[in-house]
Amino acid sequence: MNAREAIFAAINKARTESGASAAIAAEAQACSEAMKRTLPALDLSDLAALFTARAGAEKVGATLERVAALGELPAAVARYVAANNLAPDFAVQPDPRLRQLDWGALRPGAPLRPDSALAVGIALCGVAETGSLVFHSGSEAPTLYEFLPLHHLVALDAQSLLPRLEDYAVFARDLAVPRNVNLVTGASGTTDIEGVLARGAHGPGRLHIVIFN
Amino acid sequence: MSAPAGTFHDRVEKALHDPQLKIALERTTGNARRKRAAAVEAWPEFSAARAAAAAIKDHALAHMAYYLEMFERNALASGAQVHWARDPDEARRIVVEICKAAGAKTVTRSKSMLGEEIGLPHALAEAGLRRVETDLAEHIIQLAGETPSHIIWPAAHRTREDVAKLFDQYHREKPPAHDVVSMVGSARKELRADFFAAEVGISGANFLVAETGAICTITNEGNAELTTTPPRVHIVTAGIEKIVASTEHALQLTRLLVRSATGADLTQYTTFHSGPKRAADRDGPEQFHIVLVDHERTKMLSELPEMLRCLRCGACLNHCVVYRAIGGHAYGGAYPGPMGSVLTPAFDGLQQTRDLPSACTLNGQCKQVCPVDIPLPTMLRHWRSRSWRAGYEPKIAGAAISIWAFVAARPALYQLAQTFALPAMRLFAKAGWISSLPLASGWTAHRDFPKPPRQTFLTMIRKGNRS
Numbered sequence: 013m014n015a016r017e018a019i020f021a022a023i024n025k026a027r028t029e030s031g032a033s034a035a036i037a038a039e040a041q042a043c044s045e046a047m048k049r050t051l052p053a054l055d056l057s058d059l060a061a062l063f064t065a066r067a068g069a070e071k072v073g074a075t076l077e078r079v080a081a082l083g084e085l086p087a088a089v090a091r092y093v094a095a096n097n098l099a100p101d102f103a104v105q106p107d108p109r110l111r112q113l114d115w116g117a118l119r120p121g122a123p124l125r126p127d128s129a130l131a132v133g134i135a136l137c138g139v140a141e142t143g144s145l146v147f148h149s150g151s152e153a154p155t156l157y158e159f160l161p162l163h164h165l166v167a168l169d170a171q172s173l174l175p176r177l178e179d180y181a182v183f184a185r186d187l188a189v190p191r192n193v194n195l196v197t198g199a200s201g202t203t204d205i206e207g208v209l210a211r212g213a214h215g216p217g218r219l220h221i222v223i224f225n
Numbered sequence: 226m227s228a229p230a231g232t233f234h235d236r237v238e239k240a241l242h243d244p245q246l247k248i249a250l251e252r253t254t255g256n257a258r259r260k261r262a263a264a265v266e267a268w269p270e271f272s273a274a275r276a277a278a279a280a281i282k283d284h285a286l287a288h289m290a291y292y293l294e295m296f297e298r299n300a301l302a303s304g305a306q307v308h309w310a311r312d313p314d315e316a317r318r319i320v321v322e323i324c325k326a327a328g329a330k331t332v333t334r335s336k337s338m339l340g341e342e343i344g345l346p347h348a349l350a351e352a353g354l355r356r357v358e359t360d361l362a363e364h365i366i367q368l369a370g371e372t373p374s375h376i377i378w379p380a381a382h383r384t385r386e387d388v389a390k391l392f393d394q395y396h397r398e399k400p401p402a403h404d405v406v407s408m409v410g411s412a413r414k415e416l417r418a419d420f421f422a423a424e425v426g427i428s429g430a431n432f433l434v435a436e437t438g439a440i441c442t443i444t445n446e447g448n449a450e451l452t453t454t455p456p457r458v459h460i461v462t463a464g465i466e467k468i469v470a471s472t473e474h475a476l477q478l479t480r481l482l483v484r485s486a487t488g489a490d491l492t493q494y495t496t497f498h499s500g501p502k503r504a505a506d507r508d509g510p511e512q513f514h515i516v517l518v519d520h521e522r523t524k525m526l527s528e529l530p531e532m533l534r535c536l537r538c539g540a541c542l543n544h545c546v547v548y549r550a551i552g553g554h555a556y557g558g559a560y561p562g563p564m565g566s567v568l569t570p571a572f573d574g575l576q577q578t579r580d581l582p583s584a585c586t587l588n589g590q591c592k593q594v595c596p597v598d599i600p601l602p603t604m605l606r607h608w609r610s611r612s613w614r615a616g617y618e619p620k621i622a623g624a625a626i627s628i629w630a631f632v633a634a635r636p637a638l639y640q641l642a643q644t645f646a647l648p649a650m651r652l653f654a655k656a657g658w659i660s661s662l663p664l665a666s667g668w669t670a671h672r673d674f675p676k677p678p679r680q681t682f683l684t685m686i687r688k689g690n691r692s
């Protein structure tokens with residue numbers, strides 16, 4: 013018997029239960045529903061407001077602003093660059109929605125490097141409950157854009173907001189499974205020294221989110 | 226790397242004599258307890274949620290073969306290579322062979338308790354590979370030449386002053402200051418180049434998602450993605466009990482796991498990794514290996530089934546009066562605290578580790594905080610009685626221990642005993658029985674277990690922990 017066979021034989025000896033896959037799926041669904049009934053109530057009338065409150069909470073620590081349309085992103089980036097004394101060169105996630113913007117005097121062509129000061133990206137969607145940005149990796153969303161820069165500035169479509177984690181799971185079921193799904197909740201940090209939270213571990217030290225309509 | 230040495234008794238003795246240890250443990254676990262309490266307060270139905278989380282894990286474990294097969298099928302379809310290992314030896318060999326085939330010189334690792342359990346750090350060193358731990362706490366203990374002492378905060382036994390000394394000594398560029406933020410920045414600088422030099426990155430997994438064939442990691446620092454994205458090869462090592470049905474179940478469990486561990490709603494990075502780099506991708510590894518490890522888990526399906534629910538959140542450690550007094554190294558295994566005292570006898574054999582299930586006041590705190598409602602005290606008692614039946618306990622102590630165990634196992638009686646049994650315990654002490662109690666002599670000098678003047682055992686431990 014090889015290792016795989018031995019492990020399955022041992023499992024089947026301990027767990028004789030079997031069942032039709034439809035019955036198992038129904039049981040799984042019932043488990044999810046039971047969990048949902050325990051969740052604290054959320055005010056879902058304004059998802060952007062809920063997202064802003066959660067992502068901006070001290071324990072998540074993102075900064076946020078709202079603009080009327082994606083076309084206003086370059087102006088928001090210019091303000092951020094000025095406020096943080098950053099160079100006007102930065103890396104932009106290769107998403108056509110960002111690449112086609114009019115960046116004016118800014119220089120968005122910088123390559124992404126291990127020590128990039130700033131990268132500008134765009135999220136696939138957001139989860140309001142937790143203030144999380146969701147990225148699915150692919151040619152338009154390389155994973156490292158979320159992890160290399162010191163400052164990560166992310167555009168988030170208000171229309172893409174989902175109320176809860178469960179809603180993201182349902183939404184993702186209809187999409188191809190990417191190499192990486194990243195739920196990003198605040199700037200990188202660590203509590204590894206005495207349980208005290210310090211920002212800017214190996215990922216970005218600052219996360220700024222620009223919500224557009 | 227020095228694994229904890231000596232007998233359990235020796236290690237407890239040593240820990241109780243270490244004032245720095247006490248400070249470090251109280252700072253870390255105290256912060257964790259406060260933050261968890263705040264998170265739980267914001268979730269009024271938390272105890273119902275714990276039952277629902279237990280049901281989600283039990284569902285996956287009840288259909289373990291079904292879901293593992295589904296996971297394997299979907300992982301293979303994503304281009305992953307799936308390996309199965311019955312025991313740590315097999316698992317280590319698989320990992321080392323993959324590293325060798327990749328021509329690896331440097332291997333980055335993001336924290337994984339399974340990796341510790343199977344002795345991976347040692348195996349990599351033996352194979353002549355340069356191992357770079359990228360999680361901050363793992364980096365600290367790698368510099369110190371130690372093993373983890375907590376499953377969430379491996380450096381929980383180190384104060385910030387200790388860390389400052391280590392970084393001053395070993396970092397190419399000394400930290401500019403010794404506050405926590407400056408030291409975190411120093412580690413960022415120190416490790417940056419290694420993320421890109423490594424040929425292989427190794428991670429663990431918090432969940433194996435059957436529905437998609439993806440593995441899920443839950444981290445704060447960003448080191449996991451930097452460990453698994455740039456190198457040519459990503460190896461995942463995971464216990465087979467990490468299986469869950471779906472992304473939805475994984476996220477629902479994550480909600481409880483993170484609140485119980487750090488008090489946050491989610492950690493900064495919840496990542497699902499599925500297969501190697503795709504044709505159109507601009508980054509990601511060329512090879513993606515998943516090593517699925519049994520190591521006694523299929524046995525636990527019959528013997529300690531609830532233990533397989535464990536999410537490795539660390540809450541039972543943070544709330545354990547014994548852990549808080551002696552720290553993780555005293556336990557001698559990869560997993561300390563209440564959950565470790567249940568797991569280590571299963572992994573290493575009860576005869577050698579039978580002291581662990583006794584290192585417990587049976588106050589029930591661990592079960593109360595466990596996000597998947599694992600009856601840890603019941604399981605510790607299970608080991609105790611197994612040890613009796615197997616004849617592992619020294620005869621002379623028999624009578625005293627059985628009275629103690631009988632009383633301690635019953636919370637109501639234990640309360641009574643706090644009022645009435647003290648004189649009797651003094652008698653035992655005089656007769657020399659108490660010092661033969663497992664642990665007792667370790668506690669006697671420092672916690673006055675057998676001869677408490679006016680106070681009870683628990684109040685003294687509690688007081689000891691505040692002092």
Ligand code: SF4
Binds near residue numbers: 535591
């Ligand atoms: S036993 Fe429960 S509390 Fe302890 S680490 Fe496991 S899940 Fe957390």
